[in-house]
Amino acid sequence: MNGAIKITLAASLLAGLAACGNTTGDDGDMGALGIATQTAGQILAQRRQSEQATAPAKSPQEAAAEALRVNPGPLIQAGFEGLGRTQIMAMTGQNGSMRTFMTPAEEALILRGGMLVGTRGLGHDLSVAEAQTEGMIRAGASGSGTRTMRYFAGDGIERPLQFTCTVGAGAKPGVTVENCEGHGTSFQNSYMVSGGQVAVSRQWIGPNLGYVTIQTLRP
Amino acid sequence: MRRSRTIRRLMATTLPAALLFGSVSSTAVADPMHGRNMSTYGLAGGIDTPTAETLPDGTLGATVSWSDYGRRSSVVFQALPRLTTVLRYSRVEGINDYRNDGYISDRSFDVRLQVLDEQGWRPAVAVGLQDFIGTGVYSGEYIVATKNVTPAVRVSAGLGWGTLAGKNRVIDSADEGGTFDAGDWFSGGAKPFASVSWQVNDKLSLVAEYSNDKYQADYRRRNGTIDHFQQGDDEPGNNLNLAAYYRFGNNYEAGLYSIGGETFGVQFSIALNPREAPYPSGLEKAPAPVRPRPAVAADPDGWSGVWAQDPTAQPAIQQALGKAMSDEGQILESMALTSNRAEVRLRNQRYISQAEAIGRTARLMTRALPPSVETFVITSTADGVPTSSVTVRRSDVERLENTEASQIATVAALTDAPSSAPGLVRTPDVYPRFRWSIKPYWDLGIFSAEDGLTNEVGAEARASYELMPGLFLTGALRQRAFGDIDQRGPGIPGQRGQHYTAEEYENDPSLETNDGIPRVRSDTRMYTGNHDPVIPELTLAYYAKPTETIYTRVTAGLLERAYGGVSGEVLWKPVNSPLAFGAEINRVRKRDFDQLFDFRDYEVTMGHVSAYYEFAQGFTAQLDVGKYLAGDKGATVTVTREFANGWRIGAYATKTDMSEEDFGEGSFDKGITLSIPLGWATGTATRERVSADLRSLSRDGGAQLNVNGRLYDRVRDSHSVKLYEGWGRFWR
Numbered sequence: 001m002n003g004a005i006k007i008t009l010a011a012s013l014l015a016g017l018a019a020c021g022n023t024t025g026d027d028g029d030m031g032a033l034g035i036a037t038q039t040a041g042q043i044l045a046q047r048r049q050s051e052q053a054t055a056p057a058k059s060p061q062e063a064a065a066e067a068l069r070v071n072p073g074p075l076i077q078a079g080f081e082g083l084g085r086t087q088i089m090a091m092t093g094q095n096g097s098m099r100t101f102m103t104p105a106e107e108a109l110i111l112r113g114g115m116l117v118g119t120r121g122l123g124h125d126l127s128v129a130e131a132q133t134e135g136m137i138r139a140g141a142s143g144s145g146t147r148t149m150r151y152f153a154g155d156g157i158e159r160p161l162q163f164t165c166t167v168g169a170g171a172k173p174g175v176t177v178e179n180c181e182g183h184g185t186s187f188q189n190s191y192m193v194s195g196g197q198v199a200v201s202r203q204w205i206g207p208n209l210g211y212v213t214i215q216t217l218r219p
Numbered sequence: 220m221r222r223s224r225t226i227r228r229l230m231a232t233t234l235p236a237a238l239l240f241g242s243v244s245s246t247a248v249a250d251p252m253h254g255r256n257m258s259t260y261g262l263a264g265g266i267d268t269p270t271a272e273t274l275p276d277g278t279l280g281a282t283v284s285w286s287d288y289g290r291r292s293s294v295v296f297q298a299l300p301r302l303t304t305v306l307r308y309s310r311v312e313g314i315n316d317y318r319n320d321g322y323i324s325d326r327s328f329d330v331r332l333q334v335l336d337e338q339g340w341r342p343a344v345a346v347g348l349q350d351f352i353g354t355g356v357y358s359g360e361y362i363v364a365t366k367n368v369t370p371a372v373r374v375s376a377g378l379g380w381g382t383l384a385g386k387n388r389v390i391d392s393a394d395e396g397g398t399f400d401a402g403d404w405f406s407g408g409a410k411p412f413a414s415v416s417w418q419v420n421d422k423l424s425l426v427a428e429y430s431n432d433k434y435q436a437d438y439r440r441r442n443g444t445i446d447h448f449q450q451g452d453d454e455p456g457n458n459l460n461l462a463a464y465y466r467f468g469n470n471y472e473a474g475l476y477s478i479g480g481e482t483f484g485v486q487f488s489i490a491l492n493p494r495e496a497p498y499p500s501g502l503e504k505a506p507a508p509v510r511p512r513p514a515v516a517a518d519p520d521g522w523s524g525v526w527a528q529d530p531t532a533q534p535a536i537q538q539a540l541g542k543a544m545s546d547e548g549q550i551l552e553s554m555a556l557t558s559n560r561a562e563v564r565l566r567n568q569r570y571i572s573q574a575e576a577i578g579r580t581a582r583l584m585t586r587a588l589p590p591s592v593e594t595f596v597i598t599s600t601a602d603g604v605p606t607s608s609v610t611v612r613r614s615d616v617e618r619l620e621n622t623e624a625s626q627i628a629t630v631a632a633l634t635d636a637p638s639s640a641p642g643l644v645r646t647p648d649v650y651p652r653f654r655w656s657i658k659p660y661w662d663l664g665i666f667s668a669e670d671g672l673t674n675e676v677g678a679e680a681r682a683s684y685e686l687m688p689g690l691f692l693t694g695a696l697r698q699r700a701f702g703d704i705d706q707r708g709p710g711i712p713g714q715r716g717q718h719y720t721a722e723e724y725e726n727d728p729s730l731e732t733n734d735g736i737p738r739v740r741s742d743t744r745m746y747t748g749n750h751d752p753v754i755p756e757l758t759l760a761y762y763a764k765p766t767e768t769i770y771t772r773v774t775a776g777l778l779e780r781a782y783g784g785v786s787g788e789v790l791w792k793p794v795n796s797p798l799a800f801g802a803e804i805n806r807v808r809k810r811d812f813d814q815l816f817d818f819r820d821y822e823v824t825m826g827h828v829s830a831y832y833e834f835a836q837g838f839t840a841q842l843d844v845g846k847y848l849a850g851d852k853g854a855t856v857t858v859t860r861e862f863a864n865g866w867r868i869g870a871y872a873t874k875t876d877m878s879e880e881d882f883g884e885g886s887f888d889k890g891i892t893l894s895i896p897l898g899w900a901t902g903t904a905t906r907e908r909v910s911a912d913l914r915s916l917s918r919d920g921g922a923q924l925n926v927n928g929r930l931y932d933r934v935r936d937s938h939s940v941k942l943y944e945g946w947g948r949f950w951r
Contacts, residue, residue: 021681022653022654092508093508093509093510094511095508095509095510095511095617096511098620098621100505100508102505105504107504117621118621120506121503121505122500123497123499123501123502124498124500127500127623127624127951128950151499151500152499152500152947152948153499154492154493154495154499155277155493155862155864155866156496156499156571156572156862156864156944157863158948160623
């Protein structure tokens with residue numbers, strides 16, 4: 001290319017710094033400054049939030065007791081190992097045997113008879129799990145089957161991961177264990193089943209969030 | 220049939236699930252050979268020499284590499300899994316042009332195609348063209364093979380031509396650049412080059428290479444003599460280059476290198492992969508779940524449909540549904556309700572993916588509507604105009620909640636939406652709608668050889684008043700606070716580097732044509748540097764839909780910074796068609812440089828016809844043929860790659876009947892557009908984007924009118940290709 005080239009590039013960047021107004025983003029572009037301030041604001045907010053969260057350290061037992069007192073509906077206690085927090089979740093909807101439980105911040109766990117179907121609002125959500133092993137687990141039987149777990153990849157497309165799972169009795173009495181393998185990884189779900197319902201369980205959400213321990217406080 | 224094929228195509232999992240795992244599953248899937256470090260030219264490579272490596276598909280990166288030989292700022296895009304493209308702005312030390320600065324500023328493009336990937340004993344092989352548009356300082360071509368010898372050691376060897384063989388091509392000073400000189404490619408004799416890279420650990424890699432580049436340049440002057448230049452101070456002392464690269468975080472890399480043992484350089488790279496979002500599923504709150512209908516015995520009135528006779532039923536339902544939708548970032552514009560069917564018209568204000576807005580609305584409808592309503596019609600709108608309807612049975616929504624998203628896609632019908640439907644009642648208080656904002660703005664001029672980095676900071680107030688669906692009154696007012704983008708006339712013909720002053724230019728209207736060609740953009744700097752308030756935009760726009768597949772727009776007023784007038788557009792885009800046609804005609808007059816209500820003399824009627832096509836894998840193409848601002852006739856080709864998450868990266872080129880001499884440097888207009896959704900970076904649900912248009916603004920040939928609100932992109936969000944691409948978010 002000619003050495004004496006003259007280039008004038010104009011990138012117009014509208015900054016969101018100290019912006020005000022009532023536009024809602026269906027028509028707005030924001031610039032690098034805007035991103036920087038918004039992201040910084042979010043990080044600050046998260047930090048503040050986490051500081052607040054750690055301040056009144058309520059034990060899970062206390063939290064459970066309080067929730068049972070306040071909320072008359074079905075309740076679970078969920079310990080998210082990947083997020084390092086334990087939360088009480090209340091049922092917000094029921095469609096057949098599928099129940100949606102939410103935290104006060106409207107993060108959701110979707111369970112079918114206690115078995116994890118999906119999560120929402122956690123950033124690395126499980127869209128839907130389809131387990132051929134479901135019947136065996138409920139019946140306390142042994143066997144094997146495939147388990148398909150669907151996730152969003154970063155490009156915005158939902159993709160299935162398929163695992164081969166075997167179900168059998170665990171070391172502890174009353175515990176059914178599901179061992180799954182595929183895509184170079186493996187995980188183990190444990191269920192305590194009573195009357196076809198999973199009362200207590202530790203189930204794998206996905207590669208990023210890891211396991212969640214779910215305890216039924218009120219069925 | 221056609222629809223389900225589209226769904227299959229779009230939802231098929233063509234990429235390894237490894238994307239979800241990062242490196243965990245690398246044992247299970249054969250890794251493509253991705254580069255470990257960026258070369259000084261800003262693509263995967265050795266130091267100065269290329270390799271056959273690629274970057275992960277879709278990667279967008281930038282590298283600044285600086286040494287005594289110059290500074291190279293490169294933007295790289297992995298356009299296809301095997302195709303790498305680079306745009307580079309360089310400051311090359313040691314070369315004098317008419318400016319007599321001791322350096323030149325140069326723009327160059329590279330492409331690299333990996334023709335074979337590594338398999339068994341076979342190395343990966345790539346062919347590349349460096350600085351290939353016109354003859355330039357870095358022009359060279361190569362064939363290179365790269366092979367992993369051990370998991371940590373990788374070796375590349377190849378043949379290079381041009382600078383890669385130390386035989387730089389003679390550059391013609393009279394050439395305006397910008398055209399292909401394919402005859403020179405792979406000519407002038409080849410020499411071998413080689414590199415070896417050692418991945419010491421996760422972070423550190425060391426590279427050694429044998430390179431033939433002598434860092435020289437030759438120019439053929441107009442009188443036929445050849446000027447010879449040595450870049451930097453000296454030729455490299457030997458052919459051996461060494462480097463160390465350190466990676467930190469997922470996205471950054473810093474490097475130190477030496478060229479020929481005597482010259483040292485530093486470099487810094489950033490790489491973003493659209494597939495690696497921090498929160499791939501988003502952090503938005505969980506949707507309200509489906510509420511199944513009660514048994515008939517529990518609600519006989521609701522099931523019988525007698526409620527529909529009650530005139531107060533619809534307003535109450537509409538109000539409740541509108542409230543619930545607004546909590547989830549949607550506007551319920553209007554609704555038609557009968558005992559067994561409900562149509563809602565929804566304006567999505569929050570989600571990048573229209574399917575998510577539709578899915579959430581469907582669930583809210585199960586919560587708001589009496590049991591006898593079985594058919595849900597969810598019509599998306601853009602700018603007050605309906606763009607498509609999704610019809611779904613309520614029992615399917617109940618039955619398929621939280622299942623694989625393609626199941627609901629196969630039972631839902633996507634159709635063109637008529638502009639109005641019987642029984643449609645507008646939600647009270649939605650119109651007229653007034654929106655406003657006051658924001659700082661920051662205008663940035665980069666890569667200008669004349670001025671270096673310039674910028675301007677100020678405040679912009681913007682308001683939009685939507686009087687009725689589709690009718691918008693929009694205005695903006697800007698006040699500069701400070702900056703160094705000053706008002707200036709265009710360059711003086713025949714005197715490179717010299718410009719008219721603003722006063723000279725404004726007082727002598729004859730300067731507004733240059734050799735018979737009206738200055739339509741080359742005086743763009745006259746519109747900058749205003750210290751008084753300016754009006755960048757003040758328009759009345761009307762969007763309508765005369766038939767189910769035809770959309771129209773009429774915009775009148777001060778359309779953009781430099782032009783005012785009337786702009787009319789029509790677009791044919793059936794909802795399930797990947798093909799669309801459009802036409803636009805504008806009658807515009809040049810605005811005065813104070814950007815208020817005065818005009819200058821130049822007036823033109825211009826416009827184009829357009830064809831649009833949506834290919835597979837997120838590629839779209841657009842062809843515009845018509846007349847441009849300066850009255851020149853020609854065509855623009857635009858190719859854009861977009862991801863389901865909203866990332867868009869495009870390139871365009873315009874060639875008109877204006878001669879290369881009249882057009883000036885670059886020969887034809889070209890540029891790159893980039894748009895990244897904010898939600899991709901932060902996880903929050905928002906339709907806001909960060910966009911950049913990298914283009915040459917100062918040319919008069921192939922200049923387009925910058926009118927806001929062109930139809931295609933607004934209509935397409937809820938049409939088949941884009942809708943099904945993001946359909947996985949229906950149950951989000």
